[in-house]
Amino acid sequence: MMGWWSAISTLSGAEHPDKVSLDELMNVVDQLSALEDAVDATADVMFDVIDENGDDRIALTEHKQVVYAWKGSDDGIEDVFPQLDINGDGHLSRAEFRDLWSGFWRGDDPKSPSQWVFGPY
Numbered sequence: 438m439m440g441w442w443s444a445i446s447t448l449s450g451a452e453h454p455d456k457v458s459l460d461e462l463m464n465v466v467d468q469l470s471a472l473e474d475a476v477d478a479t480a481d482v483m484f485d486v487i488d489e490n491g492d493d494r495i496a497l498t499e500h501k502q503v504v505y506a507w508k509g510s511d512d513g514i515e516d517v518f519p520q521l522d523i524n525g526d527g528h529l530s531r532a533e534f535r536d537l538w539s540g541f542w543r544g545d546d547p548k549s550p551s552q553w554v555f556g557p558y
């Protein structure tokens with residue numbers, strides 16, 4: 438719990454870390470939810486960029502183009518795509534991509550398929 442508490446103290450800019458006021462706490466909650474919104478908003482923008490033909494789903498070929506543009510190689514994408522495609526319908530839906538994207542940026546689960554959004558490392 439101390440880690441979480443000191444993170445709140447730091448984020449809230451409290452001068453007395455042992456006395457985080459409710460106002461400061463709410464301030465941090467605001468910041469965190471703004472961050473969540475930002476990640477989701479970025480996910481939608483990315484999704485629209487990747488979904489080149491605009492059918493509201495990402496195909497393997499579309500995903501490969503993006504990874505190639507990003508990394509200069511699309512090695513291994515065929516292997517990881519089925520793991521990104523959580524419901525196994527052969528495409529990434531907007532909801533699937535949002536989950537992957539937010540997991541990728543938060544990076545709090547090393548076993549999450551989100552880590553492979555841009556291919557195996």
Ligand SMILES: [Ca+2]
Pocket residue numbers: 487488489490491492493494495496499
């Ligand atoms: Ca598409």
Ligand SMILES: [Ca+2]
Pocket residue numbers: 522523524525526527528529530533
């Ligand atoms: Ca899917």
